[in-house]
Each structure stands twice: as structure tokens, then as C-alpha cells.
Amino acid sequence: MSKDNFLEVRGLKKYFDADRPSFFSREPRYVHAVDGIDFQLRHSEVIALVGESGCGKSTLALLLMGLEEPTEGAILFEGRDITHLNDNERKGLRRKIQMIFQDPYESLNPTQTIEEIINEPLVVHGIGNNKNERDERVKKAMEDSGLKPAEVYLQRFPHELSGGQRQRVVIAAALVLEPEILLADEPVSMLDVSIRAEIINLLAELRITRQIAVIFITHDLGSVGFFADRVAVMYLGRIVEIGTMLEVLEKPQHPYTKALISVIPVPNPRLRHERIILQGETPNPIDLPSGCRFHPRCPLAMATCKASDPPFITLSKTHQAACLLLVK
Numbered sequence: 001m002s003k004d005n006f007l008e009v010r011g012l013k014k015y016f017d018a019d020r021p022s023f024f025s026r027e028p029r030y031v032h033a034v035d036g037i038d039f040q041l042r043h044s045e046v047i048a049l050v051g052e053s054g055c056g057k058s059t060l061a062l063l064l065m066g067l068e069e070p071t072e073g074a075i076l077f078e079g080r081d082i083t084h085l086n087d088n089e090r091k092g093l094r095r096k097i098q099m100i101f102q103d104p105y106e107s108l109n110p111t112q113t114i115e116e117i118i119n120e121p122l123v124v125h126g127i128g129n130n131k132n133e134r135d136e137r138v139k140k141a142m143e144d145s146g147l148k149p150a151e152v153y154l155q156r157f158p159h160e161l162s163g164g165q166r167q168r169v170v171i172a173a174a175l176v177l178e179p180e181i182l183l184a185d186e187p188v189s190m191l192d193v194s195i196r197a198e199i200i201n202l203l204a205e206l207r208i209t210r211q212i213a214v215i216f217i218t219h220d221l222g223s224v225g226f227f228a229d230r231v232a233v234m235y236l237g238r239i240v241e242i243g244t245m246l247e248v249l250e251k252p253q254h255p256y257t258k259a260l261i262s263v264i265p266v267p268n269p270r271l272r273h274e275r276i277i278l279q280g281e282t283p284n285p286i287d288l289p290s291g292c293r294f295h296p297r298c299p300l301a302m303a304t305c306k307a308s309d310p311p312f313i314t315l316s317k318t319h320q321a322a323c324l325l326l327v328k
């Protein structure tokens, strides 16, 4: 298996049923949450999936975890099609792909001790021949997550920990299964600014020490600057630009990416860009605009943008000057 097709997503779509506009309406309507996504994740690579809330990035994470059934498309892991698995097959896969949720307050059971929380995945997956073996794995996962010495935290309850420590518990409960991919859905957005860098540093370290690939989902492009290898920018259910972190930050091609980058706070006033403030709201994912779905907000939109949806890989020559989408 090539390193490049470790995880592969092909033409993935997820449409949810939407309410009909009136009782007499016959046409079914759909929310186009994820609308044709293609990308590959390499071994121990970090991809940042960036976009405004409602762009479909969290739905994409749920599809990758098998918590939502795709409408169309395929997901391949280590060359195997994992798009539609039964419960048993899915359980085996969960060991390899683990998710870290946004809210460390809600994702921990308040009645369990930290030891019970981190041990539970081992019990569910039948890992470890005896209690000693499981205890060792729990302690290792805790210490690798920065909860050291583990003995200090084992018998505590979630409410006795800070927000950052709770997120470390969530990470330890994922690590204890020794996954190959971590799907981190806005893992720092509920934390104090001072703690965010610590958790991002921890994920960066784990990627090296444990060779884990990370899909880091965020609305804040500024938070992943030094950490991600590649960035995929999502808008209304699609990836509009993907490239290495340096390419995207230094030479963004898509007008939407340019707008996102222009509002990243830069401490040095001499390095500040002109801020691009997009007009209007993100369109309704039920009634998508015709042509390029970004055209109602695009500062570079032309008449043709309303008529035709540019292909992802190459755009027509007239568009190239304004908006050349990168595909790596």
C-alpha cells in the first residue's frame, strides 16, 4: 500500500432531508451538508480542515467515523472500502480511527473516575489479557497525554480537573486504543487561549512519537499555522482549495481562502494584510446558488460565475486569473 492512500475519500456526499416549504409542496428538499469531497490522508500526516461553521466539516468527520451513512461516494482505509460496514466491522475500525470532540465537559461521564473513563474503551474492545496489562496501557496513555504522574489523576473525577486537563483525558481515552488516525473536531475552541497552544503542541508531539495522522477540524485558520502539513479549505460542503500549509498561507488562490487569511491576527503591523470582509451570509445549503456557490459573496465574481460551477481541478482561462483552485 502506498503511503498516499492510507485514507482516501472519493466523491463523498451527505444530504439530509429538509422540511418541505409547504404542505402542498411535492418536491423533496435536501440539506447539502457534504457535497462531493475528495482527498487523501497520508501516514502520520496532519491535515487541517478549515471553514466557517455550517460548511460541512463536522459532518465530514462523522462520515469518516461511520457515525453517519454517506448519500454517495466512498471512503477507503488502508486500501479497504469502509463506506458501509456492519456493527462488528465498524467496532474493529473504531480502534484505528478515534475522535476527539470539541467539548471536554460533555464528552466525559461525570460519575466515572479518570481511570474508569480511560479504561472503558479497553473493556469495550476486549483489549488486555488482565488488569495489570490494562492498567499499564491506561497509565501510558495518560502520561503521553501530559497527565503525569498518572497516579495523581487516576481517582479524580472530571469536575476536579481544569478544562485543559479534561481535554487531555479525552485524548488519553482515544490514545489508549493506539489509533492510527485522530479526528479532532474543534478540540481547542472551548478552552482558554492560554491552554490552546498546549493542546495543539500535544497533538503535534503525538503525531511524531506515536506516528498518528491527524485531521484537525477548525474554523480558525490561525490556530493551525505551525502544526498542519496541509490545509483543506471548505465552503458550503466542498473543499475549494487544498495545499501545503505554506502554499495556502503564502499564496492562497481561492478568494474565500484569501478572505480567511486576511482576518488572521498578525502582531507585527508591517506584516498585516488588508482585511477582506465578505459581504452577506453563507447561502442556505438547501437552496444552493447557481453556478459557483461562492459567487454571491465573492469580491471577484463575474457574470459567468453565476452560470457555471467551475470544475475543482482547473477553471476556465478567464477564471484562472481570478481564481485558480489548487489540487495536490
Ligand code: SF4
Binding pocket: 255, 256, 292, 293, 294, 295, 298, 299, 300, 301, 302, 305, 310, 319, 322, 323
Ligand atoms: Fe469567485 Fe467566480 Fe472563482 Fe467562484 S468561480 S470563486 S465566483 S471568481
